[in-house]
Amino acid sequence: MKVRTVFDLMKDRVNEYPLDRVAEITGVHPGNIARVAREFAAAKSAMIYASWGACKHYHSDLFQRGMAYLCALTGNSGGKPGSGIKVSTWWPPPATVLMGGGIGGGGLRLQTEPAGELPIDRVSMQEFSKMTFQMGRMGNASPLIPWLYAHDKKWREIAHKQSYNDPSLPRPVKQYLKEALAENWQPVSPKPPRKPKFLYFSGPNPLRRWPNPKLIRDSLWAGLETIVTCDFRMSTSGLYSDYILPACGYYEKPGIKYTSSYVPYVIVGDRAVPPLYDSMHEWDITLLLAKKIQERSRERGIEPYTDSRGGNHNLATLFDDLSADGHYLMGEEGEEKALDYIMQYSAITRNSGLGEGAWGKAAERGMVKIKKVQPSALAVYFNAVYSDYTEEEPMNQCGWFVNMKNPWPTLTGRQQFYIDHPWFLEAGEEMLVHKEPVQSGGKYPIRMTGGHTRWSMHSIWRANPQLLRLQRGEPVAYISAEDAARRKIKDHDYIRLKNDVGKVELRAKVSPSVQPGSAIVYHAWEGYQFRDWATQNDVTASPIKPTNMVGNYGQLHYRMASYTMNHVPKEVAAAAWKNAAEVKLPLQPTPLDAQPSAYVQKAWANRERGNVPSVAVRALSVGDQLVLRLEWAAPDPRRLINDNDVYADACAVIFPSNGKDAELSTMGSPERPVTTWYWRAGAPGPFLATATGLGTVSRAAKHGLQATGEWQAGFWNVVIAGPAKSARIGVAVWSGVSGERAGLKSHTPAWHDLKVG
Numbered sequence: 001m002k003v004r005t006v007f008d009l010m011k012d013r014v015n016e017y018p019l020d021r022v023a024e025i026t027g028v029h030p031g032n033i034a035r036v037a038r039e040f041a042a043a044k045s046a047m048i049y050a051s052w053g054a055c056k057h058y059h060s061d062l063f064q065r066g067m068a069y070l071c072a073l074t075g076n077s078g079g080k081p082g083s084g085i086k087v088s089t090w091w092p093p094p095a096t097v098l099m100g101g102g103i104g105g106g107g108l109r110l111q112t113e114p115a116g117e118l119p120i121d122r123v124s125m126q127e128f129s130k131m132t133f134q135m136g137r138m139g140n141a142s143p144l145i146p147w148l149y150a151h152d153k154k155w156r157e158i159a160h161k162q163s164y165n166d167p168s169l170p171r172p173v174k175q176y177l178k179e180a181l182a183e184n185w186q187p188v189s190p191k192p193p194r195k196p197k198f199l200y201f202s203g204p205n206p207l208r209r210w211p212n213p214k215l216i217r218d219s220l221w222a223g224l225e226t227i228v229t230c231d232f233r234m235s236t237s238g239l240y241s242d243y244i245l246p247a248c249g250y251y252e253k254p255g256i257k258y259t260s261s262y263v264p265y266v267i268v269g270d271r272a273v274p275p276l277y278d279s280m281h282e283w284d285i286t287l288l289l290a291k292k293i294q295e296r297s298r299e300r301g302i303e304p305y306t307d308s309r310g311g312n313h314n315l316a317t318l319f320d321d322l323s324a325d326g327h328y329l330m331g332e333e334g335e336e337k338a339l340d341y342i343m344q345y346s347a348i349t350r351n352s353g354l355g356e357g358a359w360g361k362a363a364e365r366g367m368v369k370i371k372k373v374q375p376s377a378l379a380v381y382f383n384a385v386y387s388d389y390t391e392e393e394p395m396n397q398c399g400w401f402v403n404m405k406n407p408w409p410t411l412t413g414r415q416q417f418y419i420d421h422p423w424f425l426e427a428g429e430e431m432l433v434h435k436e437p438v439q440s441g442g443k444y445p446i447r448m449t450g451g452h453t454r455w456s457m458h459s460i461w462r463a464n465p466q467l468l469r470l471q472r473g474e475p476v477a478y479i480s481a482e483d484a485a486r487r488k489i490k491d492h493d494y495i496r497l498k499n500d501v502g503k504v505e506l507r508a509k510v511s512p513s514v515q516p517g518s519a520i521v522y523h524a525w526e527g528y529q530f531r532d533w534a535t536q537n538d539v540t541a542s543p544i545k546p547t548n549m550v551g552n553y554g555q556l557h558y559r560m561a562s563y564t565m566n567h568v569p570k571e572v573a574a575a576a577w578k579n580a581a582e583v584k585l586p587l588q589p590t591p592l593d594a595q596p597s598a599y600v601q602k603a604w605a606n607r608e609r610g611n612v613p614s615v616a617v618r619a620l621s622v623g624d625q626l627v628l629r630l631e632w633a634a635p636d637p638r639r640l641i642n643d644n645d646v647y648a649d650a651c652a653v654i655f656p657s658n659g660k661d662a663e664l665s666t667m668g669s670p671e672r673p674v675t676t677w678y679w680r681a682g683a684p685g686p687f688l689a690t691a692t693g694l695g696t697v698s699r700a701a702k703h704g705l706q707a708t709g710e711w712q713a714g715f716w717n718v719v720i721a722g723p724a725k726s727a728r729i730g731v732a733v734w735s736g737v738s739g740e741r742a743g744l745k746s747h748t749p750a751w752h753d754l755k756v757g
Contacts, residue, residue: 006417006418006431009418009431010069010417010431013431013432013433017434019033019034025434027515040070040074040076041073041074043074043076045076045080045081045082045083046071046074046076046082046083047076047082047083047084047085047086048067048070048071048084048085048086049086050063050064050067050085050086050087051086051087051088052087052088055087057437058165058166058437058438058440058543058545059435059437059438059545061545061547061548062429062432062433062434062435064085064087065432066432067085068085068415069417069432071083071084071085072415072417077398077401077402077415078386078387078396078397078398078399078401078402079387079396079398079399079401079402079403080396080402081393081394081396082394082396083396083397084396084397084398085397086262086397088260089260089261089385089397090259090260090261091259091260091261091266091348091370091373092259092346092347092348092373092377092378092380093259094256094259094266094342094343094346094347094348094349095256095342095346096346096380097111097115097341097342097345097346097347098110098111098338098341098342099111100115108318108321108322109321109322109324110321110322110323110324110327110328110338111324111341112324112327112341114344114345115345115350117347117350117374117377118347118374118376118377120376121374121375121376122375122376123376123379124406124407125379125386125400125401125406125407125408125409126406126407126408126409126410126413128379128409129409129555132559141560142187142188142189143186143187143188143558143560144210145159145542145544146177146180146181146186146188146549147188147189148210148211148216148220149177149181149544150181150188150191150192151188151192151195151196151220152215152216152219152220153219154215154219155211155212155215155216155219155220158212158215158501158541158542159211159541159542159543159544160172160173160174160177160543160544161173161541161543163439163442164438164439164440164441164442164541164543165438165543165544165545166427166435166438166543166545167438168427168428168435169426169427169546170426171426173543173544173546176423176546176549177544177546177549180546180549180550180551183551183552184551185549185550185551185552185557185558186549186551186558187309187558189308189309190308191308195223196220196224197224197225197226198224198225198226198227198228199224199226199227199228200227200228200230201228201229201230201237202229202230202231202245202247202282203230203231204237205231205235205236205237205458205459205526206221206237207221207235207236207237207240207527208235208236208237208459208524208525208526208527208535208537209458209459209537210537211537211540211541211542212501212502212537212538212540212541212542213236213527213535213537213538214502214527214533214534214535214538215502215538217240221240226242226243227240227241227242227243228241228242228243228244228245229241229243229244229245230244230245230247230282230285231244231245231246231247232246232247232248232249232250232279233460235459235526236459236526236527236528236533239528245285246277246278246279246280247279247280247281247282247285248275248276248279248280248281249275249276249279250269251269251271251272251273252271252272252273252274252275252276252279252281253271253275253281253282253283253335254268254269254270254271254335254336254339254359254363255268255269255339256268256339256342257269259348261385261395264369264370264389264391264395265367265368265369265370266348266349266362266367266368266370267366267367268343268362268363268366268367268368269363269366270363271332281335283330283334283335283338284330284331284334284335286322287319287322287323287328287329287330287334288330290318290319290322290323291319293315293318293319294315294316294317294318294319294320295319297315297316297318298316302315302316304316336359336360339359339362340357340358340359340360342359343358343359343362343368344358347373347374347377347378348370348373348377349362349368349370351371351372351373352368352369352370352371353371354368369391370389371391372389372390372391373389375388375400385397385398386398386399386400386401387399387400388400409555410554410555411553411554411555412554416554416555417431417432418430418431419431419553419556421547421550421553421556423546423547423550424547424550427546427547429547438543440540440541440542440543441499441500441501441539441540441541442499442500442501442706443625444499445517446479446483446497446517446518446519447517447518447519448477448497448518448519448520448521448536448539449518449519449520449521450520450521450522450523450536451520451522451523452522452523452524453522453523453524454522455467455468455470455471456524458523458524459524459525459526462524462525462526462529463526463528463529472492472507472509474506474507474529475504475506475507475521475525475529475530475535475536476506476507476508476509476521477495477497477506477507477508477509477519477520477521477536478509478511478514478519478520478521478522479495479508479509479510479511479514479518479519479520480510480511480512480514480515480516480517480518481510481511481512481514482516483514483516483517483518483519484508484510487580487757488581489508489510490508490510491508491509491510492507492508492509493507493508494506494507494508495507495508497519497521497536497539498539498719499539499541500541500706500708501538501539501540501541502534502538502539503534503538503539504521504530504534504535504536504538504539505530505531505532505534506521506530506536521536523536532712580618580619580620580629580755580756580757581618581755581757582616582617582618583616583617583618583752583754583755584614584615584616584617585614585615585616585617585731585748585752586613586614586748586749587610587612587613587614587615587731587733587746587747587748588610588746588747588748588749589609589610589745589746590609590610590665590743590744590745590746590747591665592604592605592609595694595743595744600743600744604744607739608738609738609740609744609745610740610745610746611735611738611740611746612632612633612634612733612735612746613633613746614632615630615631615632615651615731615733615748616630616631616632617629617630617631617729617731617752617754618757619727619754619755619756619757620756620757621756621757625721625722625723625724626721626722626723626724626727626756627719627720627721628653628677628719628720628721628729628754629717629718629719630651630653630716630717630718630719630720630731630733631715631716631717631718632651632715632716632733633714633715634649634711634714634715634716634735634737635714636737637649637681637711637716637736637737638681638735638736638737639681639682639711640681640682641682645739646736647734647736647739647740647741648680648681648682648683648734648736649680649681649711649716649733649734649735649736649737650678650679650680650681650733650734650736651678651679651716651718651731651732651733651734652676652677652678652679652731652732652733653676653677653720653729653730653731654667654674654675654676654729654730654731654732655674655675655676655677655724655725655726655728655729655730656668656672656674656675656728656751657672657673657674657675657690658672658673659725659726660672661751662674664730664732664747664748664749664750664751665747665749666693666694667691667692667693667694667696667697667743668691668692668693669692669693670692670693673690673691673692674690674691674692674730675688675689675690676688676689676690676691676697677705677707677720677722679707679709679718679720680734681709681711681716681736685705685707686703686705686706686707686720687699687700687703687705688700688703688705688722694743695743703722704722704723705720705721705722706720706721706722707719707720707721726753727753727754727755727756728751728752728753728754729751729752729754730747730748730750730751730752731747731748732745732746732747732748733745733746733747734746
């Protein structure tokens with residue numbers, strides 16, 4: 001049998017990307033690419049600092065595989081200071097010791113007896129990883145994107161839309177997702193057809209962070225029976241919750257703040273001022289809830305039960321377990337007793353010499369130096385350092401594999417360049433390959449990206465008045481000077497970014513440092529800071545990449561916060577309407593004597609018609625598509641036909657079919673036919689029709705039209721798009737409240753040539 005080594009295959013793949021091709025893809029001069037590559041290879045030690053931004057694009061896994069290739073080929077995978085890939089690795093969370101956490105995970109009952117070190121000093125990461133994969137399936141955490149996919153039909157329809165996903169996939173995306181969920185590769189709880197009924201969250205802000213939050217708010221969110229927010233501020237999500245439990249602020253409570261392995265310290269914070277009003281520490285809120293649940297459970301005689309994942313629960317002892325039979329109680333004394341236990345016995349502080357009164361000493365210093373950590377403790381939870389820790393040198397990663405030659409936690413026990421899982425083979429990603437960004441949200445000329453704001457930690461202080469004074473004070477999109485000039489956008493203009501998924505209106509911040517064709521919207525703005533509460537996440541299609549859902553393959557398994565499908569908030573195709581000049585077209589009623597029915601002529605002889613005096617129109621060219629936006633006044637909208645004598649608002653864009661201007665009031669003639677794009681409120685979609693006069697409208701069986709309509713503050717705003725040979729148009733508008741339909745409408749008396757942006 002003839003075989004080829006993976007290294008030979010890799011060399012073939014590298015040869016597909018000569019410098020000039022890479023320069024064309026990246027826009028970086030080939031000389032600069034070569035220089036960086038040589039400097040990286042020649043360095044005594046080299047590191048790629050990527051953080052979590054590198055995992056928030058559709059092809060992020062390819063980015064990160066490329067980084068791993070580069071580090072491996074240059075001897076920088078780890079095992080020495082200043083090497084490897086740094087992607088937000090953490091020390092083992094100290095609080096887990098209070099729950100009895102160890103290699104097998106913790107429980108509900110809090111600990112009171114002194115905790116010793118783990119029973120084994122070192123573990124085989126290859127074997128330990130298999131256990132963590134199993135725990136990931138059995139644990140209480142459901143990965144967000146698969147959970148949304150399983151439980152929100154409207155969101156699912158956008159996420160698995162084939163045109164938004166990788167065009168090289170040989171099968172529909174929904175086939176991959178169906179298989180992944182059926183195989184439990186991504187554990188979703190509750191499993192459909194059971195639906196989630198209750199949502200409690202403390203800290204996160206789902207309707208700010210989740211993709212398409214406005215859509216989710218009106219579908220999945222609206223279907224939940226009870227929603228409870230525990231937060232110290234009124235967030236977007238809190239405003240759409242049934243109950244808000246008021247937590248106190250960061251400086252009103254003690255706590256352990258940061259345990260990132262970037263620094264060899266545990267950072268703590270103490271209470272600086274007492275909590276305001278009725279707010280309290282989340283510790284107290286949790287214990288009070290547990291106490292009330294235990295009380296009600298005993299009153300109702302609720303028996304112990306087993307959940308859908310095999311976990312056993314007894315609500316009748318919930319408070320007793322959580323308080324360790326009253327050892328930990330509400331209030332400052334209880335909080336500090338728990339923190340004292342953590343600082344004395346956690347894996348990363350037990351050797352720091354704190355002793356009795358550990359919390360008081362830590363709070364006085366503000367930070368605690370990490371002196372020594374048991375190697376097996378470094379293998380658990382979110383830690384991905386995989387190296388022994390000493391105070392003598394900076395923390396570095398993967399020393400167990402590079403220096404000690406332990407097997408890597410992969411299928412092969414080595415760094416794995418070639419992945420022969422069937423889905424990777426189908427996608428052509430068995431080895432690293434370059435792929436262009438997907439058309440997330442449709443084909444549009446502007447690509448919206450994002451990043452972390454500099455004036456807030458996520459959305460915690462995004463609406464803080466003092467911090468808003470240091471910036472524009474409201475949501476902004478950074479756009480290039482070139483794009484702004486082409487679209488006649490001035491700094492601080494209101495612009496609208498729109499695609500197939502949704503739209504967002506915000507200020508323009510013109511910047512010469514932004515690449516043309518890009519719009520940058522930094523994250524974390526609250527929904528209530530936008531017009532109509534639509535944020536940049538409301539134009540996020542968040543397509544699902546099948547290779548991110550794989551399970552039962554060596555290292556490819558779901559692990560909380562480690563391997564699952566992320567939502568894709570940092571690459572969205574969008575159109576900016578500001579570039580399209582608005583033209584206001586006058587409308588007039590269709591002549592009554594032109595109506596083909598004598599009944600209509602008689603019935604409408606003394607009735608008002610043509611009650612829409614004008615329509616505002618903008619036009620954009622996006623690839624081969626003409627995108628039109630129509631806006632007209634409708635103080636009393638009709639959104640749906642729900643009875644025989646109820647008519648919906650509607651509009652149509654009319655084109656001369658053969659380039660010959662036809663009579664608009666009569667919808668053309670046999671010699672001068674017209675083609676019409678038609679939208680109606682409440683209809684499942686637009687349609688295309690041709691006509692050669694009144695009463696001759698014929699719908700096309702197939703068309704390439706897309707349309708969306710929204711009524712707000714007395715106006716309809718309709719966007720309709722499709723292939724068109726020209727922008728010479730007529731417009732018709734039907735007022736449902738006036739009973740207009742068919743030939744009864746307002747229309748432009750003459751053809752107009754639109755200026756296309």
